[in-house]
Amino acid sequence: MGLEVVRIEDGRRPGLGRSFLRSLLPTVVLIVFFPLYPLPFVAAAVAKGHRWPNDRLARTRVVCSH
Numbered sequence: 001m002g003l004e005v006v007r008i009e010d011g012r013r014p015g016l017g018r019s020f021l022r023s024l025l026p027t028v029v030l031i032v033f034f035p036l037y038p039l040p041f042v043a044a045a046v047a048k049g050h051r052w053p054n055d056r057l058a059r060t061r062v063v064c065s066h
Contacts, residue, residue, distance in 0.1 A: 002064055002065045002066050003062055003064060003065060004062070004063060004065040005022070005055075005060050005061070005062055005063075006061055006062075007059060007060055007061075008060065008061055009059065014058065014060050018058045018059070018060055019058075021054075021057060021058040022054050022055065022057070022058040022060055023054075024054075025053060025057055026052075026054055040052050040054070049061075
C-alpha cells in the first residue's frame, strides 16, 4: 500500500515509545470500552486532517511512502 507512520515534528519514524503508545490506545478502548469502539472512526472523520485519536496522542501521522 505504500503507507508509513512518521512523527509530526520532523517526519522521521516514531521510536519504540510512540509506537507503543499509538498501539496501546485502540487496544485499551477495545478491551475496556467495547461499546464505544466506533468513536475513533467518528473522531477521525470529523477532525482536521482525519487523524485517529491514537495518532494525535502519539503525535504521529500516516503518510504515503512514495
